[in-house]
Amino acid sequence: MKTIVGLDLGGTFIKVGLVSEKGKILKKEQLPTLGEKGRKVVLSQMEKGISFALKGEKDILGIGIGTPGLVDKEGKIFSAPNLPDWDNLPIRKIFRDKFHLLVVVENDVNTITSGEYIYGAGKGxxxxxxxxxxxxxxxxxxxxxxxxxxxxxxxxxxxxxxxxxxxxxxxxxxxxxxxxxxxxxxxxxxxxxxxxxxxxxxxxxxxxxxxxxxxxxxxxxxxxxxxxxxxxxxxxxxxxxxxxxxxxxxxxxxxxxxxxxxxxxxxxxxxxxxxxxxxxxxxxxxxxxxxxxxxxxxxxxxxxxxxxxxxxxx
Ligand SMILES: [Zn+2]
Incomplete structure (x- = not known):
């Protein structure tokens, strides 16, 4: 079965899980964001979460990330409220280089819109x-x-x-x-x-x-x-x-x-x-x-x- 990693970066928590192609959660985990400790720590928390979701999985389609703030087409965060040192962070590139998988990054409301379109009330x-x-x-x-x-x-x-x-x-x-x-x-x-x-x-x-x-x-x-x-x-x-x-x-x-x-x-x-x-x-x-x-x-x-x-x- 093909699966996808979904990561929801919030101001307080990082929620991450493995999701089937049909939109069912197969496993999930929640970690503190630790935004006050700076970007390195947050990125390491995200990496931990993604590694948990990927563990033992083979057929991964990619990693989707929803984040607060403004994100450009290359998956670079322009600025994010509550994460002051995140300006101009190439988040997509960072995780693509780390996990060698397709990575897509969008701001949180675009992400919810995509979710409702693919799996929710907007399907069809x-x-x-x-x-x-x-x-x-x-x-x-x-x-x-x-x-x-x-x-x-x-x-x-x-x-x-x-x-x-x-x-x-x-x-x-x-x-x-x-x-x-x-x-x-x-x-x-x-x-x-x-x-x-x-x-x-x-x-x-x-x-x-x-x-x-x-x-x-x-x-x-x-x-x-x-x-x-x-x-x-x-x-x-x-x-x-x-x-x-x-x-x-x-x-x-x-x-x-x-x-x-x-x-x-x-x-x-x-x-x-x-x-x-x-x-x-x-x-x-x-x-x-x-x-x-x-x-x-x-x-x-x-x-x-x-x-x-x-x-x-x-
Ligand atoms: Zn206004």
Whole structure:
């Protein structure tokens, strides 16, 4: 059986595993990243993880690596947050020379997009938009069956599409970015503001009055209990996202929009609101068959998606 090594490099942990060609995890391991100890140590941790996955295996198709930061077409990391001494690191070359196997490196959201395309919710489609929604909003796209990488270092920075020309300032320097409305902290802020203005909500009971403890998960829990503020917040998030997606639907005419990340767990209320907004705003002919679905690869998605990068190249 042919197998692939998938490595998901995170700020805290390196998750690595051996994956079958069909996307099943055969073995896996987790190691601390140790980013604070510098690049040499991180590279050695990665090497340890890859060696574990390769041990006793013969028919390896390659090693796929998903990493934070900006990665160029040669698999060189341009810069990575939380790994300050990683600028201009030729990570693909390093591991190709070490293991003499095909190595593919992509940034983490492109990696997740590839995983959903090859093994997950996007299987069978050719035009896909994928976002991960958590602290921030990351994006990736498959167009005409190819991962879209743009002309230089980065594309599909969907989180930094502005939905309001005079909106709040974003960390990226732009104004009114979608991330500034639907990032976890801003969703929590919506609840906090409403409660401070006197709105009654189960959200307040769930955090025992300490509004600084509100998270999107708490808002979801309140929604499950029939809370009207929670429902309103998810609908609002759906309107923000749907507004942004409508532009992308008109621009790209995708078949499917995949939403992953912690906030996607808000579930049907959010997906319905996004779908409704797209149908309301985008060209009817482009919007009518669009599917808005949750990401399908579960807890091991980082490893499986990294492995999928090798299938993407085959
Ligand atoms: Zn921004």
């Amino acid at each position: 489609y050719k035009n896909i938009i994928c976002i991960t929604l958590g602290t921030g909003l990351g994006g990736g796209m498959v167009l005409d069956g190819k991962l879209f990488r743009g002309s230089s270092l980065s594309a599909a920075e969907i989180g930094h599409i502005s939905i309001c020309y005079d909106g709040p300032k974003c960390n990226c320097g732009n104004i009114g970015c979608i991330e500034r409305y639907v990032g976890a902290a801003y969703i929590s802020q919506m609840a906090e503001d409403a409660i401070k203005k006197g709105r009654k909500s189960k959200i307040k009971d769930l955090v025992k009055g300490d509004l600084s403890l509100i998270t999107p998960k708490i808002i979801s829990d309140a929604y499950e209990k029939g809370d009207s503020l929670a429902k309103q917040i998810w609908e609002k998030v759906g309107i923000y996202l749907g507004t942004m997606f409508s532009g992308l639907v008109n621009l790209l005419n995708p078949e499917i929009i995949i939403i992953g990340g912690g906030i996607a767990q808000a579930g049907k209320v959010l997906f319905d609101a996004v779908d409704k907004q797209i149908k309301k705003r985008a060209f009817p002919l482009l919007a009518k068959d669009i599917k808005v679905v949750p990401a399908k690869l579960g807890t091991d998605s980082g490893i499986i998606s990294a492995a999928s990068l090798i299938k993407l190249r085959y």
